[in-house]
Amino acid sequence: MRGRVLSVQSHVVYGYVGNKAATFPLQLLAYDVDAINTxxxxxxxxxxxxxxxxxxxxxxxxxxxxxxxxxxxxxxxLITGYTPTADPLSAIKDLATALKADIPDLxxxxxxxxGDSGSLYxxxxxxxxxxxxxxxxxxxxxxxxxxxxxxxxxxTDLPSLRHALNVVHTQYNVPNIVLxxxxxxxxxxxxxxxxxxxxxxxxxTTSDPSHILCLTSQRNPSxxxxxxxxxxxxxxxxxxxxxxxxxxxxxxxxxxxxxxxxSSPTPLQSAATHALSVTHAVLAxxxxxxxxxxxxxxxxxxxxxxxxxxxxxxxxxxxxxxxxIQAQDLLRHGIAHPSVPEYPLELWSDFWSAA
Amino acid sequence: MRGRVLSVQSHVVYGYVGNKAATFPLQLLAYDVDAINTxxxxxxxxxxxxxxxxxxxxxxxxxxxxxxxxxxxxxxxLITGYTPTADPLSAIKDLATALKADIPDLxxxxxxxxGDSGSLYxxxxxxxxxxxxxxxxxxxxxxxxxxxxxxxxxxTDLPSLRHALNVVHTQYNVPNIVLxxxxxxxxxxxxxxxxxxxxxxxxxTTSDPSHILCLTSQRNPSxxxxxxxxxxxxxxxxxxxxxxxxxxxxxxxxxxxxxxxxSSPTPLQSAATHALSVTHAVLAxxxxxxxxxxxxxxxxxxxxxxxxxxxxxxxxxxxxxxxxIQAQDLLRHGIAHPSVPEYPLELWSDFWSAA
Numbered sequence: 001m002r003g004r005v006l007s008v009q010s011h012v013v014y015g016y017v018g019n020k021a022a023t024f025p026l027q028l029l030a031y032d033v034d035a036i037n038t039x040x041x042x043x044x045x046x047x048x049x050x051x052x053x054x055x056x057x058x059x060x061x062x063x064x065x066x067x068x069x070x071x072x073x074x075x076x077x078l079i080t081g082y083t084p085t086a087d088p089l090s091a092i093k094d095l096a097t098a099l100k101a102d103i104p105d106l107x108x109x110x111x112x113x114x115g116d117s118g119s120l121y122x123x124x125x126x127x128x129x130x131x132x133x134x135x136x137x138x139x140x141x142x143x144x145x146x147x148x149x150x151x152x153x154x155x156t157d158l159p160s161l162r163h164a165l166n167v168v169h170t171q172y173n174v175p176n177i178v179l180x181x182x183x184x185x186x187x188x189x190x191x192x193x194x195x196x197x198x199x200x201x202x203x204x205t206t207s208d209p210s211h212i213l214c215l216t217s218q219r220n221p222s223x224x225x226x227x228x229x230x231x232x233x234x235x236x237x238x239x240x241x242x243x244x245x246x247x248x249x250x251x252x253x254x255x256x257x258x259x260x261x262x263s264s265p266t267p268l269q270s271a272a273t274h275a276l277s278v279t280h281a282v283l284a285x286x287x288x289x290x291x292x293x294x295x296x297x298x299x300x301x302x303x304x305x306x307x308x309x310x311x312x313x314x315x316x317x318x319x320x321x322x323x324x325i326q327a328q329d330l331l332r333h334g335i336a337h338p339s340v341p342e343y344p345l346e347l348w349s350d351f352w353s354a355a
Numbered sequence: 356m357r358g359r360v361l362s363v364q365s366h367v368v369y370g371y372v373g374n375k376a377a378t379f380p381l382q383l384l385a386y387d388v389d390a391i392n393t394x395x396x397x398x399x400x401x402x403x404x405x406x407x408x409x410x411x412x413x414x415x416x417x418x419x420x421x422x423x424x425x426x427x428x429x430x431x432x433l434i435t436g437y438t439p440t441a442d443p444l445s446a447i448k449d450l451a452t453a454l455k456a457d458i459p460d461l462x463x464x465x466x467x468x469x470g471d472s473g474s475l476y477x478x479x480x481x482x483x484x485x486x487x488x489x490x491x492x493x494x495x496x497x498x499x500x501x502x503x504x505x506x507x508x509x510x511t512d513l514p515s516l517r518h519a520l521n522v523v524h525t526q527y528n529v530p531n532i533v534l535x536x537x538x539x540x541x542x543x544x545x546x547x548x549x550x551x552x553x554x555x556x557x558x559x560t561t562s563d564p565s566h567i568l569c570l571t572s573q574r575n576p577s578x579x580x581x582x583x584x585x586x587x588x589x590x591x592x593x594x595x596x597x598x599x600x601x602x603x604x605x606x607x608x609x610x611x612x613x614x615x616x617x618s619s620p621t622p623l624q625s626a627a628t629h630a631l632s633v634t635h636a637v638l639a640x641x642x643x644x645x646x647x648x649x650x651x652x653x654x655x656x657x658x659x660x661x662x663x664x665x666x667x668x669x670x671x672x673x674x675x676x677x678x679x680i681q682a683q684d685l686l687r688h689g690i691a692h693p694s695v696p697e698y699p700l701e702l703w704s705d706f707w708s709a710a
Contacts, residue, residue, distance in 0.1 A: 011366070013418055014389045014427040027379055032680050034369045040392060040410070042421045051421045052414070055395075059408055063368055066397045066406045070669045072369040314425045325387050 002030040003076035005257065006099075008092055009250065010082045011037035013052075016322040017044040017247035018082050022254035024324055028332045029258040034075060036063060038083045038092075044246040045121070046317040048310040057087035064095050075099070078106060079257050081250060082113040086125040093129060096136045109257040110137035111249070112146050120149075134172035139260065139268070141178045141253045157187045162352060166230050169219045176268045177217040177231075180252055180276075184208040184237065191354065195346050198237045211237040214276050216345060218268040229352035234269040234345035238280050241287050245320050252279045259334075273344045274334055281330045281340040286323040293319045357385040358431035360612065361454075363447055364605065365437045366392035368407075371677040372399040372602035373437050377609035379679055383687045384613040389430060391418060393438045393447075399601045400476070401672040403665040412442035419450050430454070433461060434612050436605060437468040441480040448484060451491045464612040465492035466604070467501050475504075489527035494615065494623070496533045496608045512542045517707060521585050524574045531623045532572045532586075535607055535631075539563040539592065546709065550701050553592050566592040569631050571700060573623045584707035589624040589700035593635050596642050600675050607634045614689075628699045629689055636685045636695040641678040648674045 005026050010018030023033045038060075041052035067073045078099055083089045099106050112130045115121050127149055134140065134150065148155055150172070151164035168174050182188065186206040189197070198211045215235040220228050255275035264270045294315070324331065335342045360381050365373030378388045393415075396407035422428045433454055438444045454461050467485045470476050482504055489495065489505065503510055505527070506519035523529050537543065541561040544552070553566045570590040575583050610630035619625045649670070660667055679686065690697045 011390070011392065013391050014422060014425075020390075024379070024382055027680050027683070030680055030683070035366070035375075036368050037366065037392075037395060040395065040414075040418075042418050043425060043427060047425045047427070049421045049424050052418055053410075055408075059395075063395075063397050063407055066404045067369060069404050070369075070398060070402045070673075071666055072398060072402070072669070072673065311426055314427070318425075318427065325382050325385055328382070328385070 002258075004032045004034065004074070005077045005079060006034045006036070006073075006075035007254075008036045008038060008078075008080045008083075008095070010039045010041060011035070012041050012043050014043045014321075015246070015318075016324050017250055021247040021250035021322060021324065022079065022081070024328075025251060025254050025331045026258050028328060029255075031077075031258060034067075034072075036060065038081075038088060044317075046244065046246050046313075046320070048313050054084055055088055057091040060088050060091040061094075064091070073099070074103065076103075076105075076107070077257055078108045079111070079253065080109075081111045081253065083122070083126070085123050086129050089126055089129045089133075093133045093136070096133065100136055105262075107138045107257065107260060107262065108136055109139045109141065109253055109260075110134070111141045111253045112150060113249075114146050114149060116143055116145055118145055131172065134168065134174050137174055139176040139178060139256065140168070140174055141180060141249070141256065143249070144179060144182055147177070147179060158191045158354070161188075165217050169217070169230055170222075175219045178256060178268070178272055179213075179215045179217075180249060181212040182215060184211050184213060188213065192235075192237075193348060193350065193354075196235050196237065196348060198239075210240055212240050213237050214272060214343075214345065215348075216268045216272045218266075231352075233348040233351035234266075234272065235348050236273075236276060236343050236345040238276060238343050241280075241283050243287065243290075243320060245283060245286065245322060246317070247322050248279060248283060251282065251322060251324070252276070255279060255331075269345045273342065276345070277335050277340050277342045278330060280343060281337075282322060282324065282327045285327040285330065285339070286320070289323050289326065290319045357613075359387045359389065359429070360432045360434060361389045361391070361428075361430035362609075363391045363393060363433075363435040363438075363450070365394045365396060366390070367396050367398050369398045369676075370601070370673075371679050372605055376602040376605035376677060376679065377434065377436070379683075380606060380609050380686045381613050383683060384610075386432075386613060389427075391415065393436075393443060399672075401599065401601050401668070401675070403668050409439055410443055412446040415443050415446040416449075419446070428454070429458065431458075431460075431462070432612055433463045434466070434608065435464075436466040436608065438477070438481070440478050441484050444481055444484045444488075448488045448491070451488065455491055460617075462493045462612065462615060462617065463491060464494045464496065464608055464615075465489070466496045466608045467505060468604075469501050469504060471498055471500055473500060486527065489523065489529050492529055494531040494533060494611065495523070495529055496535060496604070496611065498604070499534060499537055502532075502534060513546050513709070516543075520572050524572070524585055530574045533611060533623070533627055534568075534570045534572075535604060536567040537570060539566050539568060543568070547590075547592075548703060548705065548709075551590050551592065551703060565595055567595050568592050569627060569698075569700065570703075571623045571627045573621075586707075588703040588706035589621075589627065590703050591628075591631060591698050591700040593631060593698050596635075596638050598642065598645075598675060600638060600641065600677060601672070602677050603634060603638060606637065606677060606679070607631070610634060610686075624700045628697065631700070632690050632695055632697045633685060635698060636692075637677060637679065637682045640682040640685065640694070641675070644678050644681065645674045 151167040259274040260271040506522040614629040615626040
């Protein structure tokens, strides 16, 4: 038996983000999934209209209190994701705090969902709450922008990336950080060790829009900070699949939690390898599937046409819903499935020391 | 591709009833499942405490309106279940009415969840709303008590069972009725044809507490009501599994909808055979699993001890949660799985005419 995951994320009627993206994959991995819905929405934000109700802090607290009275609040793992406002997030913080106290070996994956590409899509007062939650987490999965916000360090080069990771590891005491999709810009690509560069690139190439980097940072035991680096870094590039797909990060985080085995010699690297490989295979499957759809459901954003005909946007978003159901064999069998190419994360041994 | 099911039922954080019992099995059968939650509760009612929020008619109508604006309201199949009050149920009726008009070949399974064993557990004003919804349904799955309420006929013998089915088929225009678990009492067992009696019973036995009967009634084309019977009846007994398990009816209804193929020569009999066999196998698996649990999670109700220690009830209910996740291979492979004994429903040819 794999055990029980408590997942606190969004519910959407249609499509696959939040709890709809996390539950089925975790169930296929044989976890029982208890789902607290932070919102009850129609669909994700890539459609023209999104709406529904948000769960209040009082509603979440009431659910938690009653579950506790029934002795039903005993998960082995906890995952928290999208929450639109600060008060419910504070309720979730209280939940995580209480669970950590009750269940010493709880594994908590905190996905600090706040924004992307330089802009927030949640209320600004969530930021300090997320910062205060960091010491509770076993693993966090920020994107680059979210790592910048949490660490208050703008990432523009390798030293500032190191600085941001260092702050989160040491100041906020987070043992494991996973950055899922960093673009291979000119501040990063030339610094990658040869083993981590995409094979087909010439050594003189300084940026590469066709791949993204997944990077994991596992804090080292702080015996002698002068001798050992702060953390051990593994990383891997994967081909970028064109177009915007919603829920990819939610799927990745759920799989990362599902595959995480504390007894593994390299638990974070191993879980990230599985999660990255399977997420990439599901996305590739979904992308291939969209190519068989009507033309206006498959093309990338075309804002001018969208403005003229909002339903183009709806059809495109619908065509891009993750094909979790149709790709369930990939989720179930993981890297043992012949259609799931393995992308093992490789050691980046001089991450902390290279010039 | 199997298509898309819209499922309007309860959500519970913990355990498997309503949408939590229906979604995963339908996803394993390769359906995309859109889930509208009629309530957001902690758990089902077999626990000492149950609570959370109910979705209002306005909230449900808002979700529906926005889904429609995004062109996301195009399911191939619809299933509706537990709804606690009349106003939201009226909203669901409007939804079913609109979908029937938009989608001529929509398959609608209506589970008129109202009560069991002689008592209602929903508001009484739901009853007329459910009656008014019957003409919209492709299949309904009442228990004996719910069939009595819908037809306003007390079922005490074979003629009154015929009368109740007749009313629902002809007065309410329902093509398919499935009664999932009728006790083999003395009004029924002696009238079963020999092919339908449990094999091990002696011919003189007049009641049998160790089996239950599943009965399907598919309305015949009304060419000449004097010549052909009102409906074709198939039925099957299965061994009764001791103890009360929540969500069994919800699982059965979801599987019945999932397996229903209008192009089959006997669509209702075939779907019911699959649904009955798989539900019974999952229940048998769950029951066997409960036997490995601590003693106070496995025993049947003991009201005196429960009153002294309410958490006994919680532990017993927890031990009895359907093992959908652990039994996922049974759900996935159905009667092709070696641990799913097939219970084919057999024709009851003289149901309408036998004395």
